[in-house]
Amino acid sequence: MIRFIPVAELNDPLTLSIGLSGGSGTGKTYTALLMARGIAETMTGRKGAPIGYVDTENRRALHYKAAFPEMCHFDFKAVDEAGNLVGFGPERWIEVIDAAEAAGLPVLILDSFSHAWEGVGGVLDLHATTLERLTGGDGSLADKRSQLAWAEVKPRYRRLIDRIVRAKTNIIICTRAKPVMQSGFGNKAKNARKTKTRREDVPWDPASDGDLMFEMTTMVILDPSAPGCPVHQIKVADQFKTLLDPRRPMGVDTGRAMAEWAKGQGDAQRQKEILDAARAQARTGTDAMRTWWKENPDKAAVARSILSELQDLAAAADRDTAAVADDPFANLADDDGMTPEQRAELEAAESAFRSSHTETA
The missing domain is CATH 3.40.50 (Rossmann fold)
Structure with a gap:
């Protein structure tokens, strides 16, 4: 049973x-x-x-x-x-x-x-x-x-x-x-x-x-x-x-x-919860992570065990924020999954196609 x-x-x-x-x-x-x-x-x-x-x-x-x-x-x-x-x-x-x-x-x-x-x-x-x-x-x-x-x-x-x-x-x-x-x-x-x-x-x-x-x-x-x-x-x-x-x-x-x-x-479960909270904070960027680190010295002592991971997460968040600030529609415009070389090749082919049809007309 x-x-x-x-x-x-x-x-x-x-x-x-x-x-x-x-x-x-x-x-x-x-x-x-x-x-x-x-x-x-x-x-x-x-x-x-x-x-x-x-x-x-x-x-x-x-x-x-x-x-x-x-x-x-x-x-x-x-x-x-x-x-x-x-x-x-x-x-x-x-x-x-x-x-x-x-x-x-x-x-x-x-x-x-x-x-x-x-x-x-x-x-x-x-x-x-x-x-x-x-x-x-x-x-x-x-x-x-x-x-x-x-x-x-x-x-x-x-x-x-x-x-x-x-x-x-x-x-x-x-x-x-x-x-x-x-x-x-x-x-x-x-x-x-x-x-x-x-x-x-x-x-x-x-x-x-x-x-x-x-x-x-x-x-x-x-x-x-x-x-x-x-x-x-x-x-x-x-x-x-x-x-x-x-x-x-x-x-x-x-x-x-x-x-x-x-x-x-x-005390392992409490430590895991601290690490998860630190990761969530790091995903918001370096400045927020620095603030959290200074305001929570006891938790920071636990989070130090994954310091390199937190640094990578914060750096990635900073890059994402900078990209959106430069061009908030950049990700949407490039969301077709093509590389710049593939996109240029497609545009050239479309241009050649339009030219040939114009000449025929």
Whole structure:
């Protein structure tokens, strides 16, 4: 039976899914553990609450054993106890999440989840194996049958992503990131090739599928220049923007604040309302934005987290106001969707048509 429940009756905490990506030396593991501690303690209400840790990196997390005695470690290998190669296929990850929920763990770290994508038995490996079977080893058929191979593999991976999204425990996912080839230098550097998941201003590509990145509650890419800092914020809801300062490492307090929001006890909604109000003010122009900023110092402190966005909105509003002041009918006159070159070409053709008819008459 389908039942729509009034939200006032829904008091269970939400769950968080946080993505941390970065190259070697960016502090993914330590940052994940710190944030997990804040989440676990806030969700359970007690110090030393357990942190589940799925380790694919040859037990690398145990380097922090002394600092995090509450860690519950699982050594996730590509081989089983008998030494047989079993790989990192999607179904094994689903089993791990099931086990974490059954154990009642308040938070689970998956490090490194890149193995699910590019490891032995991961999605890319499964695609290559499937393509080999579909082509019978005939390389000339690879392009034609690649999509058929993806059609077999991608649903398995999609079920894993759905399992992460629907998890009843909080999840922090660590993935590797690789440098992106760029054109230009310094502040003018841009990524040489854009994709649907790659921003021009982020010189790193997570070793994972784009579906994963955008299913996260929060997704950031760490940079070697500032370990632990959310330098590249790929997906951050307004509720968390004031928590994530690109110049300040994330830690226990970050996880605690996110968990408080998930429990409905944080101040995140009020902060979102302030950001929306600031955006509305910025859309009226720079002068109005300056006035609002000076008259609302407390709100301005929150709005500073989206300062560059507000500056862009105000500048766009100024340009629109200037254009209307110069010629209030300019937009109406040019509303045929044609470029100036196309319009000139059309006018020339019409003029030639009129001339030819005049000569004929």
